[in-house]
Amino acid sequence: MLLRDRLSLVQVFRITWKLDIFIVLVCTLAYLVDTYWLKEHISIPASITAVLGTALAFFIGFNNNQAYDRWWEARKIWGALVNDSRSWARNLLSFCDNNAAGETKHIARRMIFRHIGFLYALKASLRQTNDRYYEGYLGGTEDDAVRNSQNIPNAILNLQAADLQLLREQQAIDGFLFRELNTMLVNHCDNMGKSERIRNTVFPPSYLFFTRIFIWFYVILNTLMLAEAIGFWSVIFGWAIGFVFHVTHMNGISLMNPFEQNPMSIPLDSISRTVEINLLEMLGHQPLPSPIEPTGGQYLL
Template identity: 50%
Template sequence: MLIVQNIRLSRILRNTWQVDIIMIISCTAAYLLRTFLFKHHFEVPAIIPTVLGTAIAFFVGFNNNQSYDRWWEARKIWGGLVNDSRSWARSVTSYLTQNDMSDEEFDALKRRMVNRHIAFLYALKANLRSATDETYHLYLDQHEDIETNLHTNVPNAILNLQSWELEQLSRKGMIDGFRFMEMNQLIVKFCDGMGMSERIKNTIFPTTYNYFTKIFIWLFVVSLTLVISQYAGPASIFLGWLVGFVYVSTQINGMSLVNPFENNSSAIPLNQITRGIEINLLEMIGAKDIPDPVKPINGEYVL
């Protein structure tokens, strides 16, 4: 996620240079065609780029709105996971009754349940980014690690372990019925957050919207150059590119939000969010080896 107010020109050019070259070539070709071919036969009506520009503005605006909706929904889901994760650790440290357990066993139980949740978050993050992240192994016991690796959906398997242990605690009388329901509801919320995140990741933004927007922008740039070349001469190549650059940059900006869980500067900062939860939960159980927060890359964005 970008954290700076102003975007560097180098970043803009890095994201658009290929399209810029295509537009410059298209504008140059349109200018040459109009100068040496169309000029002596007919003039392109100005109404054509006017209508195309208006239509493209609606297309780009719709695409960007839908893209931002996906991004913002993903951010709200993970914001909910942050709050519920803290509530889970607070419940573990406050609701459980020690009974006949020793202090060491009771502390180990609370650490295990909190660590298991941290493992769930790291496993979910790895699934959403389709990346390999071995961090979650560090927070699981050996037998739990082996068991979860037998499942295709590791975070879901970790939630199964949480539910099973919570049920065992209820049977042993270490948690009363009301508090059991509250903690079980938190596990349900974790499952809901996981499912909603997977829905966003696995639902592909309609390809036709992006494809036709690119085609329409190209037609608009060409037709605009054909029209203004009769007034601006060779400068129409630059003017055509300049107007097209505005549309293309706006469209690329929107499309960069379509997949909010990708590992890039425009996506949700899952590394930062997960690490923040990890730090909070470890502090709540009195852990000593607390990792450092995720730092911005080049002071520009966080992942």
């Protein structure tokens, strides 16, 4: 996730320089084709490019809106996970009856540690990495129980449900608190499922493919039309038009998969570490891990 609300010219150039060169080459080729061959056969009216540009702008806008909806929904899901995580730990620490039979305090702390493991396991699953950091928050037998599971975060939630039932059987929590904690457990599962839905649902590739094709067609057509009126300057104006449309489309593509590891993605590392610090502090654990530092002072992963 970007931390600044503006980009420098150097950053823009680093992102788009390959595209800039390719646009200039295509526009130059279109200018040469029109100058030495096409203008003797046909004259392209300006009304065609005007209508096509309007239609293309709507098409790109639709794509970008859908991409942003995916990104914003992912951000809301993980924001809810942060809030529910703090409430989960607070309820377990504050409202469990430590005088009840059994090791109530030990079970509550184990469930909080396990929840941190759940967040890191979910992060690794969404990013499809082999990060096993979550294993540090699971007991030895628990690690063996979830390791061979097809869905490790869901297997961790199953362990949480078993311990929640154990607290109820030991009468460490009453029926109202049991129902409240179980609702939070259901919320964890819901948010996990919503995240997996976004991660596993591919944005229709036809939208991306045809949008790119239409943009290049529009850039070439504009260059051919302008070449008849302003000559070689049509290459510069063609580049400017192509730059605007292509970069606008690139902005949408960068938001399309919010759980990937890029500057525009949801900062899962930072969010998970924030929750980890908060919960360990509530447990009185020392030392606390350090927050995730921004990459180059520009964005968080």
